[in-house]
Amino acid sequence: EAGVAQSPRYKIIEKRQSVAFWCNPISGHATLYWYQQILGQGPKLLIQFQNNGVVDDSQLPKDRFSAERLKGVDSTLKIQPAKLEDSAVYLCASTPSGRAGSTDTQYFGPGTRLTVL
Amino acid sequence: AQKVTQAQTEISVVEKEDVTLDCVYETRDTTYYLFWYKQPPSGELVFLIRRNSFDEQNEISGRYSWNFQKSTSSFNFTITASQVVDSAVYFCALSEPFGTSYGKLTFGQGTILTVHP
Numbered sequence: 001e002a003g004v005a006q007s008p009r010y011k012i013i014e015k016r017q018s019v020a021f022w023c024n025p026i027s028g029h030a031t032l033y034w035y036q037q038i039l040g041q042g043p044k045l046l047i048q049f050q051n052n053g054v055v056d057d058s059q060l061p062k063d064r065f066s067a068e069r070l071k072g073v074d075s076t077l078k079i080q081p082a083k084l085e086d087s088a089v090y091l092c093a094s095t096p097s098g099r100a101g102s103t104d105t106q107y108f109g110p111g112t113r114l115t116v117l
Numbered sequence: 118a119q120k121v122t123q124a125q126t127e128i129s130v131v132e133k134e135d136v137t138l139d140c141v142y143e144t145r146d147t148t149y150y151l152f153w154y155k156q157p158p159s160g161e162l163v164f165l166i167r168r169n170s171f172d173e174q175n176e177i178s179g180r181y182s183w184n185f186q187k188s189t190s191s192f193n194f195t196i197t198a199s200q201v202v203d204s205a206v207y208f209c210a211l212s213e214p215f216g217t218s219y220g221k222l223t224f225g226q227g228t229i230l231t232v233h234p
Contacts, residue, residue, distance in 0.1 A: 033221070040226075040227075041226060041227070042121075042210070042224030042225055042226055042227050043162070043208075043222070043224050044224070045218065045221045045222070048218055048220070048221060055219070056221060058218075093162075093222075095220060099219075102214060102219070103150065103167075103169070103214065104220065105152070105167050106164075106220070106222060107164060108154075108161060108162040109161070110159070110160060110161045111160050111161065113160070
């Protein structure tokens with residue numbers, strides 16, 4: 001079974017530029033998560049999708065970050081415009097179930113390392 | 118709100134030593150799950166173990182063992198006879214399956230483990 005795929009693996013941009021990350025979850029997984037991991041810290045949830053609907057985006061800086069999962073499969077996370085403090089690893093994870101109370105384990109992709117200069 | 122604390126920022130040991138990584142958590146829910154993930158230098162988060170709040174049995178898997186104590190809100194991880202390949206950042210995490218963002222993982226800050234030959 002293929003794991004969670006993410007691209008690109010690395011991205012370097014200048015501040016105020018735009019960038020987009022892509023995630024393809026494990027086949028059939030209903031729930032998809034985007035996490036931001038700043039160097040030296042644990043990952044923090046940005047947004048959670050169940051199929052193509054948003055479950056939680058309370059920690060997403062909506063003035064510059066956006067995310068979509070239009071067909072309930074793969075997802076794109078965008079930053080526009082980027083700031084220096086957006087330098088981080090962006091991790092995608094997925095689980096099979098979309099139900100509250102589920103006991104699924106999250107499996108993570110390799111992440112995209114973003115450097116903003 | 119949930120919180121996970123890993124008080125040890127960095128641990129350095131010599132190969133074959135035993136090492137314990139501490140994890141303390143806070144939650145108001147009676148049903149929750151605790152996890153340990155390993156993040157090697159490649160950056161991908163690798164799932165190690167999941168425990169639910171109703172199962173306080175300790176678990177052993179090869180050189181790895183976990184001690185879950187609800188009375189002290191702790192979920193500690195021990196590596197016996199450490200090896201150089203165990204060098205990584207280890208994260209403890211908590212999820213509340215019936216919370217607003219069900220399944221969301223709240224991570225600790227991570228413990229950097231370095232095993233010297």
